[in-house]
Structure formats: C-alpha cells, structure tokens
Amino acid sequence: MSEAVEIARGSGTSGPAEAGPLPIRPAEAKPLDVRTDRLVSLDVFRGVTIAGMLLVNNPGSWSHIYGPLRHAPWHGWTPTDLIFPFFLFIVGVAIALSFGTLSARGATRPQLFAKVARRTLIIFGLGLVLHGFPSYDLGHIRIPGVLQRIAVCYFFASVIVLAVSSWRGRALAGAALLVLYWALVTLVPVPGMGAGVLEAGRDLGAYLDRLLLGTNHLWASSKTWDPEGILSTMPAVATVVAGVLTGEWLRTRRTPVEKTVGLFVAGNALLLLGVIWDAAFPINKNLWTSSYVVFTAGMALQFLGMCYWLVDVKGYRRWAQPCVVYGVNAIAAFFLSSLLARILGLVKVGGPEPVSLKTYLYEHVYASWLSPINASLAFAMTYVVFWLGAMWLLYRRRIFIKI
Numbered sequence: 001m002s003e004a005v006e007i008a009r010g011s012g013t014s015g016p017a018e019a020g021p022l023p024i025r026p027a028e029a030k031p032l033d034v035r036t037d038r039l040v041s042l043d044v045f046r047g048v049t050i051a052g053m054l055l056v057n058n059p060g061s062w063s064h065i066y067g068p069l070r071h072a073p074w075h076g077w078t079p080t081d082l083i084f085p086f087f088l089f090i091v092g093v094a095i096a097l098s099f100g101t102l103s104a105r106g107a108t109r110p111q112l113f114a115k116v117a118r119r120t121l122i123i124f125g126l127g128l129v130l131h132g133f134p135s136y137d138l139g140h141i142r143i144p145g146v147l148q149r150i151a152v153c154y155f156f157a158s159v160i161v162l163a164v165s166s167w168r169g170r171a172l173a174g175a176a177l178l179v180l181y182w183a184l185v186t187l188v189p190v191p192g193m194g195a196g197v198l199e200a201g202r203d204l205g206a207y208l209d210r211l212l213l214g215t216n217h218l219w220a221s222s223k224t225w226d227p228e229g230i231l232s233t234m235p236a237v238a239t240v241v242a243g244v245l246t247g248e249w250l251r252t253r254r255t256p257v258e259k260t261v262g263l264f265v266a267g268n269a270l271l272l273l274g275v276i277w278d279a280a281f282p283i284n285k286n287l288w289t290s291s292y293v294v295f296t297a298g299m300a301l302q303f304l305g306m307c308y309w310l311v312d313v314k315g316y317r318r319w320a321q322p323c324v325v326y327g328v329n330a331i332a333a334f335f336l337s338s339l340l341a342r343i344l345g346l347v348k349v350g351g352p353e354p355v356s357l358k359t360y361l362y363e364h365v366y367a368s369w370l371s372p373i374n375a376s377l378a379f380a381m382t383y384v385v386f387w388l389g390a391m392w393l394l395y396r397r398r399i400f401i402k403i
Contacts (some may be wrong), residue, residue: 047327060379092243157240174241267301
C-alpha cells in the first residue's frame with residue numbers, strides 16, 4: 001500500500017510539469033508552487049459527494065423518500081442527479097493533478113498508461129464483484145454499473161490526456177464527444193422506433209445495450225435499458241474531461257483569487273449553456289445527455305470553487321474534516337458500504353415470515369416511533385454516520401486503502 005492512488009484519493013501535489021517528459025497541460029501554463037502540497041478542497045468535494053451517494057443509495061424504505069433524495073423520473077434533475085457526475089468530474093481533476101506530479105517525477109507515457117490500465121481493470125472488477133455477490137451467476141450478472149462507468153471513463157479520459165498535449169485539444173475532444181452523442185441519439189433511427197426517441201427503453205442507447213449485452217446483463221429494475229449503458233458512457237467521458245481541464249486550471253501560477261473567479265465564471269457559463277441546450281436535448285441523467293453533462297459540470301465548478309475558496313484559500317478547514325475523512329478513502333467507502341447494504345438485504349430474520357435484516361432494523365428501530373418518510377431518512381443518515389466512523393478509524397491510523 002505504498003503507491004498513491006489518484007483515482008481513489010487524488011493527488012493534490014503540484015510539482016512542475018515541465019520537469020517531466022509528459023506535458024499534461026499547455027506549455028505556457030506554469031505549475032503551482034510545490035509548497036501548496038495538495039488541494040484539500042478536492043478531498044472535501046469528494047467526501048461530500050461520497051456521503052451524498054451513501055445517503056441516497058441507502059434509504060430505510062424505497063417507498064418513502066423525500067423528493068430531493070430521488071432521481072428525476074426521466075427528464076429534469078434533482079440534487080441526487082448531481083452526485084454521480086460530480087464524482088466523475090472529481091476523477092478528472094485528480095487525473096490532471098496526479099499526471100502532473102508523476103510526470104514531474106519522470107514518468108513516461110507507457111508507464112502512465114500501464115498504471116491507468118491496471119486501475120481500470122481493478123475498479124471495473126470491483127463493480128462486477130458487487131453486482132455478482134453472493135451467487136456470481138455469470139449468465140445474469142449486471143455488466144454496467146457505477147464502478148464500471150468510473151473505470152471506463154477514467155480510462156478513456158486518461159487516454160485523451162496522454163494522446164493530446166494541449167488543453168485546447170482536450171477541450172475539443174470533450175466537446176466532440178458531446179456533439180457526436182447528440183447526433184447519434186437524435187438522428188440515428190432505432191429499428192421499430194425511429195430517430196430522436198428519448199423515451200425509457202426506446203432510445204438508441206437502450207437498443208444497443210440490448211443488442212450487445214442482452215437483457216440478462218442490464219439493470220434488474222428495467223431489463224430493457226441501463227442508466228450506465230454503453231452509448232451514454234461517451235458523454236460521461238466528457239464529464240471527466242471537464243474535470244481534467246479544471247485540474248489544469250488549478251495547476252497554473254495564477255493567483256488564488258483569479259483561480260476562484262475562473263471557476264465561478266466557467267461554472268456560470270456552462271450552467272447557462274446547459275439550460276439553453278436543455279430546450280433541444282433535455283437534461284436527463286439516465287440518458288446522460290449532452291445538456292446534462294454541461295449543466296452538471298457547471299454545478300461542479302461552482303461547488304469546487306466554493307470549497308477551494310473556503311478551504312485552500314481562506315484556510316477554513318476544521319468544519320470540513322469529516323468530508324476529508326470520507327474523501328481520502330472514497331472508493332473504499334463506496335465499495336464496502338455497498339457490500340454491507342447487499343448483506344443487510346440478504347440476511348433474513350424474524351419468525352414464520354422472515355424479513356431482511358435491513359427491513360427489520362428500519363421497522364423496529366426507526367419506523368416504530370417516526371413517520372415512514374422520516375424513519376427512512378433517519379436510517380440513511382445513520383448509515384452515513386456509521387461509515388464515517390469506520391473511515392475515521394482508518395484515517396486516524398493513516399490507513400488509506402489504495403488500488
């Protein structure tokens with residue numbers, strides 16, 4: 001466990017990229033002073049995002065959830081729809097920071113690509129482990145998923161960084177992915193449906209998922225489409241590229257005020273563009289539409305700008321310590337909490353009509369004295385606090401689970 005893992009923690013170190021053989025940003029952009037060490041604000045942002053994931057993924061009852069903690073039924077968005085793109089955006093920022101540090105230490109393109117390939121396979125494999133647990137029925141295991149999308153997007157965004165040396169080229173690559181996805185989804189006809197259909201299970205992405213993966217390997221709740229499907233991974237890569245460009249901006253020698261203003265200005269511009277594009281190509285998390293990418297990247301820039309100003313510029317860090325605890329062990333927190341959630345759903349307790357351990361705890365510990373919706377929220381909040389305690393134990397012992 002001696003090797004740093006940027007995909008899980010992100011490296012905030014800021015060595016001069018000119019010193020290494022691999023330029024990770026435009027040549028005219030100078031690096032941050034190495035004394036800045038790491039961006040604590042990125043750990044805070046990551047920690048808030050992971051805590052949000054645990055909160056929305058673990059209600060006491062899926063029948064009783066407050067509206068903001070649900071995904072939008074289809075078009076539109078809720079705060080919950082920001083969580084996954086935020087994490088992919090953070091992955092992109094971490095790529096820029098970590099590649100810069102490794103390049104400054106003399107890492108070559110082949111060496112960086114080997115690291116990327118190994119991490120991609122491990123993270124993708126962890127996603128399959130979660131989906132298959134405990135029976136591992138290979139004929140019905142869901143192949144797409146959250147960790148799988150993180151792995152694939154990390155891989156292709158890293159390839160773009162390694163292949164394209166200028167920030168303009170990377171920005172064009174990200175924009176090209178969004179335009180190409182829009183063209184494919186709106187112009188290519190789906191057999192039996194026609195072109196431009198954006199209904200659940202009837203769009204081009206759903207058709208390709210069924211064609212290439214089969215219904216047995218898709219999201220069990222639908223069987224006809226998958227929210228982390230193959231085609232919609234294309235614009236999700238652009239979400240990571242947006243994070244890469246942000247990381248490169250934070251590595252420049254501009255003043256902290258200039259960096260903060262730049263984050264907010266870019267964020268506002270993308271929010272406006274996302275709202276405008278929504279009129280023609282609706283914001284939709286399940287389809288991961290291009291307008292959704294632009295809009296959520298704008299939101300991510302705003303949130304990171306706030307964290308950067310408060311934590312790294314003004315030095316207000318005490319309030320953010322729980323977020324840092326989650327942030328430095330993010331992948332571990334997500335994987336272990338997801339695994340325990342599956343176990344709680346599989347273990348049966350009770351009398352002649354046993355229920356899952358999760359249902360038993362929800363009904364007897366929370367719903368026995370709270371209204372159903374508040375009991376469901378209390379269960380989720382307890383789960384977040386439980387895993388914060390587990391991650392705090394690791395943090396206090398300087399244990400950072402790395403891939």
